Amino acid sequence: MIASLASPLIAPLVLAALATVLAAALRPRMAALLGAGAAAAGFAFYLSLLPGLAEAGRVTQPFMAVPSLGMGGGLAVDGLSLVFALLITGIGSLIFLYSSAYLKDDPRLRRLAIMLLAFMLAMLGSVTADDVIVLFVFWEVTSLTSFFLVGFNHENKAARHAALQALLVTGGGGLALLAGLVLVSIAAGTTSIAGILAAREAVLAHPAALPAMLLVIAGGFTKSAQVPFHFWLPNAMAAPTPVSAYLHSATMVKLGVYLLARFNPLYQDEAAWQAILTWGGLATTATGAFLALRETDLKRVLAYTTVTGLGTLTMLIGIAPALSATAAVTFLIVHAFYKAALFLVAGIVDHETGVRDASRLGGLGRAMPLTAIAAVLAALSMAGLPPFVGFVAKELIYEVKIEGGQLAFVLVAVGFLVNAAMVAIAGVLSLRLFLGRPVPTPRAPHDPGPAMLAGPILLAALGLAAGALPGFVGSRFVDPAAAAILGRPAPVALTLWHGFTPVLALSVATVAAGALLFVCWGRLVPRLRRAAVIDLAGPAAAYDRGLAAIIRLAEDTTARVQHGSLRGYLRTLFAVTAAAILATLALRGGFDRPTFDWATVDARALAFLGLPAGALAAAIAPTMFIAVLSMGLVGFATAIIFLVFGAPDVAFTQFAVETLLVVIFAAALVRLPIRRRSRRTTAERATDAAIAIATGGATTLLLLAVLATPHDGRLSAWFATQSVPAAHGRNVVNVILVDFRALDTLGEITVLAIAAFAVTALLRAGRSPEETKAP
Incomplete structure (x- = not known):
C-alpha cells in the first residue's frame, strides 16, 4: 500500500490532496507556499517518469477500480499525459508562488490556495486517468473548482455571473461528455481508455458510433471554449490574475483539447471528426483574433488570444497528417509558456499601477525594467520570431496548412490573418506598454518582488531556451506526445532553421502585416467596437437571452403550479395519478381479472x-x-x-x-x-368525489391486473438463498432493507428526518420566543 502511494503516478495526487487539507490550518501566505511545494514535488515525480517512458512508452498504475460495477479504474502516463502533467505542476508551482505575493495582504489567500490545490488535483487526475469514469469524475471536479475560482470575488455581481456562466456551459458539456463516454464504453465493452482505443473497430461499427463521437466533441468544445461556446472564457477574467493565468491559459481550457487528442486515435480517420475539428478550430481562431483586436483590457485581450490558441490546437488535431500532431504538441508547449507569462505580467501591471487598460498605459519600462524584459521575451515568442520556440511552432503550423490539400488556401489565408493579429497584439502587450513616454497612473509603478517576477521571467526564458534546443524538446517531449495523439510513432525533427522556403516567406510577411496592424491599433480598436451587431447577435447575447427566457418560464410555471392551495395540489396529484394508471392499463391491455374461488377464502380475510x-x-x-x-x-x-x-x-x-x-x-x-371548518361548494365536492373515485378505481384495477399476472418468484427465491451467505442475516425482510436496499432505506430515513424537522419547525412557529427557550 505504501509503495503504491509512493508511485510517481499516485504520489502527486496524494500530495495535492494532503496539501489541500493542511492548507486550511495554515496562515494564508504559508498555504500558498505549501501549494507551491506540493506542485514542485509533483513536477519532480512526473519528471522521474521520463526514462521509463523512453523504454516502454507508457506507465500504468491501478486506481479507483470497482470490478463489481465493471469499472477497471487505473492511471496511465504516456507522452501526451506527461506534457500536460508537467505543465500543470510546473506552471502551478509558479502560480502559487506568484499568489503568495499578489494577495499577500488578502485574508482570502488561504481560500484561493485551497481551491487552486483542489483544482490542480482534479487536473492531474483528468490527464492521467486510464478509465473514462475516473476521467469524468476528475473532469467534473475541475468544473466545480473553476466555478469557485472564477467567482472568487463573490461580492461582485459580474464575478458571480461569470462563474455561473462558466459552470453552466462547461457543466452542460460535461453531461454531453458523460453520455458519449457511456456509449463508447458500451460499444467497446470496457471503461478503460486503452481498451477503448484497442477496440476501435467495434466502437466504430456500433450503431451509436456517430452520436457518441458528437457528444465527445461537444464535451471538448465547451471545455476549450470553441465557437460557439467561446464567450464564457473572456467573461471568466473576473477571476484574480493567478486564476486566469493558471486555469484560462495553461491548464483547464486545454483539458478539452486533451480530450480530443486522447480520442483522436479512435476517430482520426472519420471524415466527420476531421471536418468538425478542422473547421470548428479554424472558426475559433478567426473569431478569437478578431475579438482580441476590439479589446483594450489586458486580461480580456489575453483571453481572446487564448481562444485563438485553443482553436489552433483543435484545428491541428483535426487535420490528418502526422506533422499536424507534432505541430499541435509544439504549439501546446509554446502557448502555455508565453500565455501564462503574459497573464502574470498583466497582473503585475495591474497590481503596481492600478490600471490594466492598454490604451491608458505606456512607458512602463523605465520604472519596471525586469517586468518589461519578461513581457518582451514572452511577446516575441507569441509573435513567432526566432530564436524563440514560438517561431518553430509557427513554421510547423504553416507547413501543415500548406500540405492541407484542397483546404490549403483557406487554411493559409485565415492563418496568415490570425497570425498577423497575434503579432500586433504581442506588440501591444510589450512595446506599447513598456516603451515610449510614461503615462501617469493611479499608483507609482515599480518592479514587484522576486515571488511575482519569478514566474513570468522563467516562463519567458523557457520559450527562448526551447527555441535554442528544439531537438532536445522534440525528442524528449514532443515526439512521444505526438505519437499518443496519432496512435503510432511519427517522429519529426524540430529545427530552428529550415532554410529559405515558402514557409519562411509567409513568416516574414506575417510579421510585416502584424507590424502594420500594431501601428494602426489605436485607430482600429474604436472602429471595431462600434460594430454593435457583434455584441447584440453573438453567442454571449444568445446565452443571456436564453437564460432569461428559462427564468421567465420557471417563474410562470411556478406561479401556475405553486398556487398555495393544498387542496389544489392534492387534486392535481391524484388526478394525474389516476390518468396515468388508466392510460397505461388501456395502452398495454392490462384490464385482466384474476379468478377467485370463494370457497378457499380464509376467515382471516375479515381483517x-x-x-x-x-x-x-x-x-x-x-x-x-x-x-x-x-x-x-x-x-x-x-x-x-x-x-x-x-x-x-x-x-x-x-x-x-x-x-x-x-x-x-x-x-x-x-x-x-384552525378556526373554522373548510367550506366547499357543491361543484368542488363533486370534483373531489370524482377524482377520489377515479383514483381508487384505477388503483383497484391495477392491483387486479397484478394479481392476474402469473407470479414470478425468481427475485424472492434469490433473496431467500442469498440472505445468509451474502448478507449474513436470516431475517430476509431485514436483510432486504438494510443490505440489498440499503440506499433506498437510507433515503427513506433521510426523508423521515427532514419531515421531523419540518414538523418541529411547524409546531414552534406559533410560539413566543420565551416558550421556545430550552428549559
Missing part, C-alpha cells in the same frame, strides 16, 4: 374490512381530529393484516409507526390555528 371502514370514517368525519383518528384505524387494520398473515415484525413496526403518526398529527392539530 381487510377495517381498511374501508377507516377510510369511510375519515371521509365523513365532522372534524380534522376525528379524521386523523379514523385514518389511524386504517393503519392499525393494516398492521392486523400483517400480523394474522405471518409477518409479525412488519406488523409491530406498523403499530409503532401508526401510533406515533396519530399522536404527532393530533398534537399538531392542537397547535395549528
Whole structure:
C-alpha cells in the first residue's frame, strides 16, 4: 500500500490532496507556499517518469477500480499525459508562488490556495486517468473548482455571473461528455481508455458510433471554449490574475483539447471528426483574433488570444497528417509558456499601477525594467520570431496548412490573418506598454518582488531556451506526445532553421502585416467596437437571452403550479395519478381479472374490512381530529393484516409507526390555528368525489391486473438463498432493507428526518420566543 502511494503516478495526487487539507490550518501566505511545494514535488515525480517512458512508452498504475460495477479504474502516463502533467505542476508551482505575493495582504489567500490545490488535483487526475469514469469524475471536479475560482470575488455581481456562466456551459458539456463516454464504453465493452482505443473497430461499427463521437466533441468544445461556446472564457477574467493565468491559459481550457487528442486515435480517420475539428478550430481562431483586436483590457485581450490558441490546437488535431500532431504538441508547449507569462505580467501591471487598460498605459519600462524584459521575451515568442520556440511552432503550423490539400488556401489565408493579429497584439502587450513616454497612473509603478517576477521571467526564458534546443524538446517531449495523439510513432525533427522556403516567406510577411496592424491599433480598436451587431447577435447575447427566457418560464410555471392551495395540489396529484394508471392499463391491455374461488377464502380475510371502514370514517368525519383518528384505524387494520398473515415484525413496526403518526398529527392539530371548518361548494365536492373515485378505481384495477399476472418468484427465491451467505442475516425482510436496499432505506430515513424537522419547525412557529427557550 505504501509503495503504491509512493508511485510517481499516485504520489502527486496524494500530495495535492494532503496539501489541500493542511492548507486550511495554515496562515494564508504559508498555504500558498505549501501549494507551491506540493506542485514542485509533483513536477519532480512526473519528471522521474521520463526514462521509463523512453523504454516502454507508457506507465500504468491501478486506481479507483470497482470490478463489481465493471469499472477497471487505473492511471496511465504516456507522452501526451506527461506534457500536460508537467505543465500543470510546473506552471502551478509558479502560480502559487506568484499568489503568495499578489494577495499577500488578502485574508482570502488561504481560500484561493485551497481551491487552486483542489483544482490542480482534479487536473492531474483528468490527464492521467486510464478509465473514462475516473476521467469524468476528475473532469467534473475541475468544473466545480473553476466555478469557485472564477467567482472568487463573490461580492461582485459580474464575478458571480461569470462563474455561473462558466459552470453552466462547461457543466452542460460535461453531461454531453458523460453520455458519449457511456456509449463508447458500451460499444467497446470496457471503461478503460486503452481498451477503448484497442477496440476501435467495434466502437466504430456500433450503431451509436456517430452520436457518441458528437457528444465527445461537444464535451471538448465547451471545455476549450470553441465557437460557439467561446464567450464564457473572456467573461471568466473576473477571476484574480493567478486564476486566469493558471486555469484560462495553461491548464483547464486545454483539458478539452486533451480530450480530443486522447480520442483522436479512435476517430482520426472519420471524415466527420476531421471536418468538425478542422473547421470548428479554424472558426475559433478567426473569431478569437478578431475579438482580441476590439479589446483594450489586458486580461480580456489575453483571453481572446487564448481562444485563438485553443482553436489552433483543435484545428491541428483535426487535420490528418502526422506533422499536424507534432505541430499541435509544439504549439501546446509554446502557448502555455508565453500565455501564462503574459497573464502574470498583466497582473503585475495591474497590481503596481492600478490600471490594466492598454490604451491608458505606456512607458512602463523605465520604472519596471525586469517586468518589461519578461513581457518582451514572452511577446516575441507569441509573435513567432526566432530564436524563440514560438517561431518553430509557427513554421510547423504553416507547413501543415500548406500540405492541407484542397483546404490549403483557406487554411493559409485565415492563418496568415490570425497570425498577423497575434503579432500586433504581442506588440501591444510589450512595446506599447513598456516603451515610449510614461503615462501617469493611479499608483507609482515599480518592479514587484522576486515571488511575482519569478514566474513570468522563467516562463519567458523557457520559450527562448526551447527555441535554442528544439531537438532536445522534440525528442524528449514532443515526439512521444505526438505519437499518443496519432496512435503510432511519427517522429519529426524540430529545427530552428529550415532554410529559405515558402514557409519562411509567409513568416516574414506575417510579421510585416502584424507590424502594420500594431501601428494602426489605436485607430482600429474604436472602429471595431462600434460594430454593435457583434455584441447584440453573438453567442454571449444568445446565452443571456436564453437564460432569461428559462427564468421567465420557471417563474410562470411556478406561479401556475405553486398556487398555495393544498387542496389544489392534492387534486392535481391524484388526478394525474389516476390518468396515468388508466392510460397505461388501456395502452398495454392490462384490464385482466384474476379468478377467485370463494370457497378457499380464509376467515382471516375479515381483517381487510377495517381498511374501508377507516377510510369511510375519515371521509365523513365532522372534524380534522376525528379524521386523523379514523385514518389511524386504517393503519392499525393494516398492521392486523400483517400480523394474522405471518409477518409479525412488519406488523409491530406498523403499530409503532401508526401510533406515533396519530399522536404527532393530533398534537399538531392542537397547535395549528384552525378556526373554522373548510367550506366547499357543491361543484368542488363533486370534483373531489370524482377524482377520489377515479383514483381508487384505477388503483383497484391495477392491483387486479397484478394479481392476474402469473407470479414470478425468481427475485424472492434469490433473496431467500442469498440472505445468509451474502448478507449474513436470516431475517430476509431485514436483510432486504438494510443490505440489498440499503440506499433506498437510507433515503427513506433521510426523508423521515427532514419531515421531523419540518414538523418541529411547524409546531414552534406559533410560539413566543420565551416558550421556545430550552428549559
